[in-house]
Amino acid sequence: MPTSTVFTLIKQLLTRKATNPFPVKYTPKNMHAAAELIESGKLEINPPVEIPPDYRGKLKYDVDCCIGCKLCLKVCPSEALAFKPEEKKVKHYVARCTFCGQCANICPKSCFELTEEFLIAGTDKYADELVLNP
Amino acid sequence: MIEMSEEDTTYQVPIGPIHPALKEPFMINFKLDGETIVDADPHPGMNHRGIEFMGMHRNPLKVIPLSERICGICSIVHQHMYTTAVEHAAGIEPTNRARYIRTIMCELERVHSHVLWAGVAAHEIGFDTHLHFTWKIREKVMDLLEYISGNRVNYSMWTVGGVRRDIPESMHPKIEETLTYYEELYQKLEDIFLGDPSIRLRTKNIGILTKKEALELCGVGPTVRASGVKKDVRIDQPYAAYGDLDLDYVIPSRYGYENTGDVFSKTLVRLKEVVQSIGLIRQCVDQMPDEDIDSEPKKAVLLNKLKKAEGEGIGRIEAPRGEAIHYARLKEGVEELDCWKIRASTYNNLTTYAPMFMGEQIADIPIIAACIDPCIGCMDRAEIVDVSTGKSKSYSHDELHKLSVEKTKKLLEGSL
Structure with missing residues (x-):
């Protein structure tokens, strides 16, 4: 009997998920093997969802324009910023960052900027790419 | 705590802290006579995280991202209340455009919260297809929130004196598109939750809260509006831009239903509020004044101003779950908050559990526990240590859920 349920089911089979x-259509049995395949170009990655404008991604820190006023340290809610007194610059731990962007708002020289980068997961929170200006 | 005498034929069932129908730690002690509940005694305090204490060791701007992390679903609500309280204490006024943007965000969150609740309620009575349906359509409003604020949850939109991101004219088409999407789907939601006979069997005349009880127990939000109590901070004491908007109390009798206060009318109120929110967002988008979004764009100056400020303030708003309050006190010369107190809506609604559970069956516990839309993360601000004795049998969440699903099946088969 062609009820509305059957109709909906058929419609769902045909519509996009x-x-x-x-990153891939079905979860691979071996993640490491899949990662190697992707690196060698044998497996293609599905593109991630398009990110919205003004996305809050990983921070970009311009070391040269920083004047060491320490205002960003005052507003960082997760204390992801540390001051380096000998250089008079700051160090940013991406793993602690909550991406609120208050440092970018308060910075008088606009040294901080929220970029569109979001693939920042890692196993070591002190890895080079997860600490800015180490 | 429930006392037991030797001749008593009832027995106690503690449900929780890990956990009856909720996804959060919370405990209710039930006194049962066979299958029937004769007493319910909620024991909060299992999810105390000391957020207020943390807030009192930070400056007011650092607390804004902390305040939105009180709750995952109503983060806008807590941000809004906290910033309003600080603005009130320091005598800072947000700009008019910021008020409108705040209202739009609050209403979008109400849509998101109510649609999510509908899914949870359907899951509790064994309709997982509806859970997936509602959570799928909820994605649309989350996408819109991400489009406006840059974040899917914990939006970081608020600041003392305004908002941090604007809603320019270029965003209006996307907002309109989302609102139309919900309007088109609304009829289907109503058919499922109000028209479906098996859902009506599980929700009609279950968990009744009379108007008198609602008033006596000081319940808030949709929980008491379902009983016919006209209580809504957005109308009673307008904040943000609600004073300029056209809105009315959502109570079942406005739509030709009786104000019974059962789970069915609570569902009805929440669904109708989704429609109301859509209308409010449209009004806001149309009336938005052209102005700055922040009354103090220089945050260093603002920090200085807050350090010099002295006074106390209150932020009082209508969260999706009902009225909630933040209290903040600032001291001159001290950078940190002097005092911060939160009272979330679930704290009030918890007291309404007792009359709602009375006389119901064990299998109804999940849906009644879910019908006030409890948010323990918001509520638990105090720790209560309880020493309880006596025999007890405990039900795990899975067992309870199974009982609930079985009851639906039996009702459908007609054997109950």
Whole structure:
């Protein structure tokens, strides 16, 4: 009997899935093997969902324009910023950052900027790419 | 705590802290006579995180991102209340455009919260397809929130004296698109939650809260509006831009239903509030004044101003779950907050559990526990240590959920 349920089911089979199959369509049995395949170009990655404008991604810190006024340290809610007194610059721990962007708002020289980078997961929170101006 | 006498034929069932129908730690002690609940005694205090204490060791601007992390669903609510309290204490006025943007965000969050609740309620009575349906359509409003603020949750939109991100004219088409999407789907939601006979069996005349009890127990939000109590901070004491908008109390009798205060009318009130919110967002978008979004764009100056300020302030708003309050006190010369107190809506609504559970069955516990839309993360501001004795049998969440699903099946088969 062609009820509305059957109709909905058929429609769902034909429509695009609500979830984005990122990074690959089906979860591979071996993640490391899949990662190697991706590196060698044998497996293609599904693109992630398009990010909105003014996305809050990883911070970009311009070391040269920083004057060491320490205002950003005053507003950072997760204390992801540390002051380096000998250089008079700051150090930023990305792993602690909550991406609120208050440092970018308060900085008188606009040294901080929220970029669109979001693939920043890692196993070592002190890795080179997760500490800015180490 | 429930006392037991030797001749008593009832027995106690503690449900929680890990946890009856909620996804958060919380405990209710039930006194049962066979299948029937004769007493319910909620024991909060299992999710105390000391957020107020943390806030009192930070300056007011650092507390804004902390305040939104009180709750994952109503983060806008807590941000809004906290900034309003600090603005009140320091005598800072937000700009008019900021008020409108705040209202839009608050209403978007109400849509998000109510649609999410509908899914949870459907799950508790065994309709997982509806859970997936509602959570799928909820993605649309979350996408819009991300589009406006840059974050899916914990939006970081608020600041003392205004908002941090504007809603320019270029964003209006996307807002309108989302609102139309919900308007088109609304009829389907109503057919599912109000029209479906099996859902009506599980929600009609279950967990009744009379108007008298609602008033006596000081319940708030949709929980008491379902009983016919006209109580809504947005109308009673307008904040943000609500004073300029056209809105009315959402109570079941406005839509031709009775103000019974059961789970069905609570569902009805929440669904109708989704429609109301859509209308309010449209009004806000149309009337938005052209102005700055922040009354003090220089944050260093603002920090200095807050350090010099002395006074106390209150932020009082209508969260999706009901009225909630933040209290903040600033001391001259001290950078940190002197005092910060939060009272979330679930704290009030918890007291309404007792009359709602009375006379119901064990299998109804999940849906009644969920019908006030409890948020323990918001509520738990104090720790209560309880020493309880006596025999007890405990039900795990899975067992309870199974009982609830079985009850639906039996009702459908007609064997109950």
